[in-house]
């Protein structure tokens with residue numbers, strides 16, 4: 001049986017007992033234990049089951065190379081410290097060999113596959129960015145030597161190690177040993193920044209590393225130089241029934257003794273292909289394991305090692321291999337007997353070591369190439385990625401060096417490249433226990449004609465588990481090479497991609513979750529309107545509608561919108577329009593630029609006037625619309641759709657900088673610098689007049705599409721006579737910090753006329769009745785100004801504007817293009833559904849495919865006439881007025897009649913009040 | 914993570930930039946003089962080489978400069994153009 005030894009264990013603190021829960025049962029451990037060492041110490045060998053086979057599985061390794069012992073963490077036992085809410089911490093598929101125990105840790109054994117917790121993850125994750133001259137990955141002796149050598153004044157060195165302490169294997173060796181002495185000296189010299197329990201999960205090129213500290217902190221490390229001292233991982237060999245609890249990697253088994261004071265078995269058979277496996281056997285024997293036999297696939301053994309085994313009376317069998325195992329009859333199925341080519345023995349531990357794989361993953365991530373080394377019997381770094389050349393080096397075992405640690409598990413005889421037993425039932429030789437993939441599966445892939453390791457991986461799923469082939473990947477390549485009869489190096493490894501270890505989504509999100517997941521923008525008027533339900537428009541919060549105390553329940557919005565629409569159509573309403581994008585253009589050539597980016601003419605616009613414009617991409621499709629005011633000879637103020645402000649601003653910058661840098665134009669975003677209150681409705685003139693007694697607001701003195709400087713409610717303002725509702729309207733622009741004061745003043749001045757605040761929904765109804773499209777809602781990147789019925793806004797005189805050439809294409813002039821039209825329900829009362837498809841009236845909806853004639857882009861339950869209406873894009877729509885179609889939503893047709901897009905005041909008689 | 918040398922700000926993370934596609938595709942002097950094919954080529958056709966590629970970047974979250982550089986599309990090496 002496995003058991004805790006009375007002494008020893010470099011990583012555990014026997015003075016600090018820890019209690020954990022496994023499948024509801026209590027397990028005692030020590031601080032510093034991993035879940036795997038705690039389970040082994042308790043002789044709980046059955047840790048998981050095969051994902052498909054259900055076969056019992058135990059711990060194979062001692063670290064990230066683990067392929068069997070994955071558990072479901074129910075609670076990570078984390079205690080609230082400084083803002084971290086703790087709690088839950090459920091996580092699927094965590095390797096028992098890397099999971100440090102803590103009081104309260106609760107896990108569940110799983111059969112190859114975990115489950116996602118549906119609890120809210122209350123843990124707090126952070127993201128940090130670090131710049132350094134040298135990043136050293138791996139804090140073993142090789143990494144420590146590199147870090148100490150790199151230390152110099154003004155040179156920031158960062159040393160990262162995934163273990164709890166620095167030193168790697170040297171930390172497990174006696175303090176007085178050569179390695180122990182060197183470690184002590186290096187730690188004494190070390191002055192650089194150190195991160196332990198920090199795994200570098202990716203090398204992303206250009207000197208960027210991503211590392212995870214304790215699963216909670218994501219470090220972005222930008223390094224001028226990178227030293228990879230990532231060490232090596234032990235490789236197994238496979239045979240029939242190689243997956244029983246009690247079958248472990250040999251060096252891992254010995255490491256449980258030195259690190260955790262845990263003896264993994266009382267009586268062992270050791271099978272090895274390199275000297276480290278023999279050293280491990282001797283270490284196990286020294287700790288109390290009886291060695292039934294040591295088998296080496298090689299034909300000779302170094303005299304030092306052979307002598308040491310002989311002194312213990314251990315039978316040694318050279319050129320021998322394991323051929324199978326027997327397990328116990330109970331549910332643990334634990335190892336009871338080992339069969340080999342040299343005989344059979346009872347044993348509770350079979351320690352296998354097929355060699356070591358340099359940890360080349362980080363070297364490979366940015367494109368480094370590896371090669372097979374016969375001296376190492378593994379893949380070693382060959383050519384670094386071109387982008388890493390000169391900035392990256394690999395040292396120690398990761399580079400294939402075999403003598404990094406003085407006096408430790410020395411390689412006296414070259415290792416053998418040995419991967420599997422030559423006999424056995426292929427269906428019971430597990431080459432990737434995590435995926436339950438067998439030698440039989442590999443042969444099936446080969447028989448199916450697959451010879452590329454990438455194809456075999458996808459066919460068999462070998463290496464696709466949570467361990468990503470860290471344990472068995474190279475082994476699979478070796479076996480595949482044998483099957484194909486090709487050299488291992490020629491078959492090559494699969495591509496290593498980040499992340500090296502799984503990253504949680506919570507970690508990647510960091511603090512950017514919940515209310516912080518996206519910036520929230522509010523106008524300076526927000527405090528005054530925050531009681532209203534909000535609509536998200538881009539990152540802006542905008543009042544959606546303003547329900548009164550009576551307007552509650554499911555009909556609240558319809559009732560509020562009907563009331564707000566009526567107020568604007570018959571009296572006066574007010575809206576916070578501050579979120580509209582505003583771009584200030586200054587310089588002598590602004591008119592030239594605007595003539596190029598708008599479809600209509602702007603350079604002729606007089607100071608004091610405002611003009612509506614449509615903007616297209618070079619493909620002739622509408623990208624935005626809005627009004628632009630000429631403030632002076634050399635200053636213009638452009639407004640954009642709320643959601644398109646940034647993209648229009650970027651587009652203007654791009655055209656100016658990259659195509660027409662000779663133009664004297666400076667472009668500045670001023671969206672946040674101005675607060676805007678729109679006052680709309682036939683009574684708006686009275687309200688503005690009351691607020692700005694010095695401003696002549698008569699239609700004669702202040703015409704539609706003009707702007708005036710004025711003092712409004714004592715605030716210096718620009719007042720614009722623009723209208724998005726068709727009604728007489730004024731937009732009052734003030735420096736942004738006056739926004740709330742202006743809102744209050746407008747509300748107070750408008751009281752005698754019953755001024756009604758309205759939100760975005762009412763704004764949409766008002767504009768839709770006027771047939772004003774909203775770019776991005778009524779357009780989708782395939783719509784030209786002509787399609788929108790805006791040919792009047794497209795200049796025929798200008799020699800060019802962006803999109804003009806595309807609009808001249810035959811296709812842009814087809815009469816059957818999709819046009820913007822209006823729709824009303826034939827029954828006069830059923831609401832039309834936004835997004836509904838338009839098909840021929842009475843079309844058989846079961847006769848797929850049903851010909852689509854268009855779709856509904858905007859729909860509203862009530863217009864000014866009390867009936868539902870909608871806007872739609874319809875094939876050849878302008879020639880189909882009066883036609884009846886079906887608007888189909890979820891296979892339910894609704895008969896609709898096609899109308900013009902303007903359903904209210906088509907003559908434009910109301911804009912002057 | 915590409916580290917992109919902005920001519921104004923120096924080397925910065927790729928996340929501060931917008932990609933602008935192939936460099937040197939100038940807006941035609943007289944689009945109306947172009948046949949449909951030639952105009953479509955300007956609009957839609959871009960080189961996609963395996964190797965060094967001159968491309969545009971926009972330092973949108975920084976100084977807002979448009980500039981061109983050369984990037985190797987296989988290795989992601991970058992050199993100023």
Ligand SMILES: [Zn+2]
Pocket residue numbers: 919920921922923972975976977978
């Ligand atoms: Zn810059």
